[in-house]
Amino acid sequence: MPSEFLQLVGKRIAVFGVANRKSVAWHVAEELVEAGAEVLLVVRSPERRNSVAKLAKDLSIFVCDVEFPDQIEALVSELRQQYDQLDGIVHSIAFGDYSEGPKPFHETNKEQFLRAFDISCFSLVAISNALKDFLSPQASVVTISISTTRMASENYGFMAPVKAALDSSLAFLAKSFSKFSEVRFNAVAPGLLKTSASAGIPGYVDSYLFAERATLRGRAVQTAEVAAAVAFLLSPKSSGINAQRLVIDAGMEVNYFDQRLIAGFLGTDLPGN
Template sequence: MITLAGKKALVLGIANNRSIAWAIAQAFHSAGAELAVNYLPDEKGRFEAKVRELTAPLAPAIFAPCDVRDDAQIAHLFETIASKWGRLDILVHCLAFGNKEDLQGPFTQIRRDGYSLAMEVSAFSLIALANRAVSLMPDGGSILTLTYIGSTRVMEGYGVMGPAKAALEANTRYLAAELGKQNVRVNAVSAGPIRTLAASGLGNIHEAIHKTEAASAIKRAVTQEEVANTALFLASDLASAITGQTIYVDCGFSIMGG
């Protein structure tokens, strides 16, 4: 059994009980990790209330607002972690966003601001968070992010997220190369399509899942729990020699031909 006993883990991007981030937070909690989680602040506090209620059974030691487009909020989050824990062992980045029209519309009509937004939230944010996290990892640590095969293949309805995820995977490799000397590992998990709130914005998620089921080696779709189990392994000391990698967790879809 994998243990994270004594580990301090920050999981960003929990949205609801179908999100991969939620499954990862549950797996980490079951393995003994102490958790910090964020919520996206909004004027009516809807996200805060939803995430607070959902994560209550996990008793997160830190529950803080963080919009990764705001450097001040990122700084405040890590200052809170430093004050409460003094260190951080694991950072999990489950953040991505693209405007609906930039996902489902013609690729040539993606506007500059929409492209920049997708890159900022989905790719650059990993760099911004890692920059803060590494100072709290003096004895090493593990940084994880989530990606998708649309980074290397053209997937219908994925639009602007394809380049954003490609950039995210490149960021993973460059961060791994730089932070390796500090014993900080950086990896990406490329999950197959799953029925999550984020995936519903793609418009054709049900069709994508059915195609994956038919074309994958195992002939089924992956689950949130299976992705979380991979994240648990990569965050643990059992994966101490794995860094800079994109690990496919898609029931073998990525290995198959047309």
């Protein structure tokens, strides 16, 4: 029997962004199924649906490329034909074109930046607006951000400002929806994760290994830990949390001056060694 603690049994939640078994969205789906929720997966293409179906077994899978408004409209129509409402949305969608390789931020291509913004940020607004009358009055919407947008990681480049805009949009969505509902908007903001999507970021592996050393526990953040936080924010147990970011970084942000990191940078031993 699923745990009753999160009170997600029977709740219907749409999870956008599953690509493969390493996806944050897939880990979230697994966590929600274990908690007794009814999970609807939304993927980018028919080809993706075919590959995800091998993982999803009995879960319903819908296709919607959020870059195209007509596909969002079609998705809403399809959902309305089959269900009466949604109790939650997980927005785990991000796209950045790094095909030109790493380059200084001031050389960011306008088309790259705007497309990344459209898919990674505005899609949350578009989806929320399209589904506003289909959400239960106390539904929860959770997006996936990053632990900090104030650290100028050169290889991450234009995606950090895009994620900052995503974070800011939470307050405005929460305020807008408060006029007619109690729908909540929050973000889970993890440190560096080992996913297929992150593998496409130039120099990511080195950054990941450093981030792992910088955590207080010396172990990297796990995708399953992120998924558990998402489930909590979808749950009625988090009903008092709105327009917030829940950082999941194993204490990394407080530990940059750790003696081990400094000694490693200087190539010296710790005192007493």
